[in-house]
Amino acid sequence: MNYEQAVESIWRHAEGGVTNDAARLKELVRYATLAPSGHNTQCWRFRVADGAIGILPDLSRRTPVVDPDDHHLYVSLGCAAENLSLAARAFGMTGEVTFRPEGDGELLITLDSCRAEAAPLFEAIPARQCTRTDYDGSSLAGEELRLLEAAGTGRGVAVTLLTEREALEKVLEYVVQGNSLQVNNPAFRHELEDWIRFGDREAVEAGDGLSARVMGNPPTPRWLGRWLFRALFRERAENARVARQIRSSAGIAVFVSDADDRAHWVEAGRCYQRFALQATVLGIRNAFVNQPVEEAGVRPAFAKALGLSGGRPDLVVRFGRGKAMPRSLRRPIESVLIPPGPS
Ligand SMILES: Cc1cc2nc3c(=O)[nH]c(=O)nc-3n(C[C@H](O)[C@H](O)[C@H](O)COP(=O)(O)O)c2cc1C
Incomplete structure (x- = not known):
């Protein structure tokens, strides 16, 4: 299977043939796996039980350098749960x-029967992506911002949308601080390199990680990709890239x-996922610029600069209009399902 064929088989709605319970449950898990995860680790496992599906962390897929307290890992589980919940409701289950x-x-996601409701956010699941490119610099309408804010707000989680140029420049300062620390940290570089799939063949075989394509680079043989990454992943170039990306955002x-x-991190994941799906419905792109919340040394100053007192800044996300980027890949469902144990 080549990259394009893999993308086509992954990013789609359920096709005919979802006629029995087992096929339906598998489809729900498939929708959940279309969620984002840090470095595309897909750090989840699914336990199909009577009347519910459980999502458990796959701790073998931790990224201890960028995510030492597993915050992103539990946020990713929250993103998957939101997809599963939306899909369950579309299939006539409580979710x-x-x-x-x-x-x-x-x-735990409940699967009691109820009236089917295919919400617009559910419809957007196969079209959502993290779009790591420059946007077109245009601003959003008040109504679009209102919808994004409503989608991204949850129980114990708030989202603040910054649109003034001055505020964006302030965030950029902290993104650059965090970025410089990360790019100059050998352990961060090593962990990131481990999750990059430089060639198409290795990307399709692994079905996880960051393919060269989604990062906006051409696929290369692994030896060449690693050599280029080690030579070109440098503080000045990366800071210039992130500045361009933020300044082009709405x-x-x-x-x-x-x-x-962890309960709040999961909820933050659910809120982000609804935000990203709502953005997709509106034709708005988004991508993470999490450097200031990932670096524990930068996080408190970043929170203070934003006027936050208490709580944890979880995620920093830029948004705007722009072209789509190549899609990410996923592993087969079989590799994330926990086989039923002896009853
Ligand atoms: C909790 C979390 C943190 C993330 N942090 C970053 C980040 O700092 N920078 C980035 O470019 N992408 C980040 N991502 C995006 C993932 O790399 C992306 O979701 C994954 O590669 C799959 O791609 P997709 O979302 O387009 O399907 C993050 C995703 C999650 C869920």
Whole structure:
């Protein structure tokens, strides 16, 4: 299978043949896996139980350098849960999400029967992407901003949309600070390189990670891609790129949790996912610029500069209008399903 064929098989709605319960449950899991995850690690596993699906963390897919407290990992589970919940409702199931904190934590999504409701956010699931490119600099209408804010707000999680140029420049200062620390950190570079799939063949075989294409680069053999990455991933070039990207955006969304715990991180993921799907419905692109919240040394000053007191700034996301980028890949459903144990 080549890259384009893989993309076509992944980014689609359910096709005919979802006629029995087993096929329906598998489809729900497939929709969940279309969610974003940090470095596209797809750090989730799914347990199909009676009347519910559980989402568990896959801790073998942690990224301890960029995400030492597993914050992004639990945010990613929240994104997957939101997709699963929307898909459940479209298939006529309740799709209520609860977080069980015991052990490593589990998100349970209920599947009791109810009236089917295919919401616009559900329809947008296969079209959503993180778009890592310059946008066109145009601003958004007040109504578009209102819809994005409503979609991104949840229980104990607020989203602030910054659109004034001065505010964007302030955020950029902290993104550059965090970016410089990351680009100059050998452990960060090593972890990132580990998740880059330089060639099309390795990207399709792995079905995870960051393909050269989604980063806006041509695919290359692994040896050449690694050589280019090591030579070209440099502070000045990366800071210039991020400055261009932010200055071409219509605005920046900052998601903030009331409390700094896993339940709130999951909720932040659900809020981001609704925001991203709502943006997709409106034809608006988005991409993360999380450097100031990922670097623990920058985070407090960033929060202070934004006037936040208490809580945790979870995610920083730029948005605007622009062209689509190549799509990311996913692993087969079979590799994320926990086989049923002896009953
Ligand atoms: C919690 C979280 C943090 C992320 N942080 C970043 C980031 O800092 N920079 C970035 O370019 N992408 C970031 N991403 C985006 C992922 O790399 C992206 O979701 C993944 O590659 C899959 O691509 P897709 O969302 O287009 O399907 C993040 C995603 C999540 C869920």
